Amino acid sequence: MELIVNGDRSEVPEGTTVADVVRGLTAPGGGEVPGGIAAAVNDEVVRRAAWGSTPLSPDDRVDVLTAVQGG
């Protein structure tokens, strides 16, 4: 199925969860997802504790954000 991950179309297997997408972006070589990350699906924040149990549907917009220098 296709998702929109951080604004770009991305092909992922059926059953992909928010946790899979976050890990793919922040820890592609495996290992721990770093701190300071938040995820939203279709503009709704998904709590970190729920990433693994939140499956995605075709065309979901997934945004994965981190704290950066600013302000």
Place this chain on the structure above:
Amino acid sequence: MTDAFDDPLVIAGTAFGSRLITGTGGAPSLEVLEEALTVSGTELTTVAMRRVSPGTRGSVWDVLERNKIRPLPNTAGCFTAADAVRTARLGREALGTDWVKLEVVADEHTLLPDPVELLEAAELLVDEGFTVLPYTNDDPVLARRLEQAGCAAVMPLAAPIGSGLGIRNPHNLELIVEGAGVPVIVDAGIGTASDAALAMELGCDAVLLATAVTRAREPVLMAAAMRDAVRAGRAARLAGRIPVRRHARASSPTVD
């Protein structure tokens, strides 16, 4: 005697020993940023929320964690109340804090706050339980409205973000200070140490700055200058300056 160094800044019941709040944007490297933050003595520092780019290593989050500096996520880059609320929620989730530096700007050119969207966003976020620190115009009426909406502080600009123009309207800042029941934090437009000292002398409770340090030729040295300027300005405010006189007044005894 008032001890200027036992004089915490209290925001929403949380005490800070330093009255200098820093931003993190514009530093040449994370190493320089870390040293500047450490030297500045800051205990509260803003960060922005942006989409993750794959392969980024080393983050401002690690710097703050390592140095036990409390993060203050901002809503920089938001133009509407709805955008700002969404970004604030993401910051809360990412950083585990319900404090937010609320920024809702009108356009890219001036980066001035949009007062209508700002007040709406403040009301929505206060309702959601956020501790809201709004970046606002130096408008005493808007500052009062933001306080009435439940904001934990008001953060009027000295001048536009990144301009280094210093305090353009000290009279308005004094009016805001006189009317405010929450801390007044000058945010944006500080160029050099005397600007920060003046903000404190006018009675502001704290100064928030980023560019003045991060884009200085020597950021770490400027961080030290700002630390000292904020302390000096606060002490001078507490000490009570002499009135300005039109004529001389001898400081030595007159000759008999």
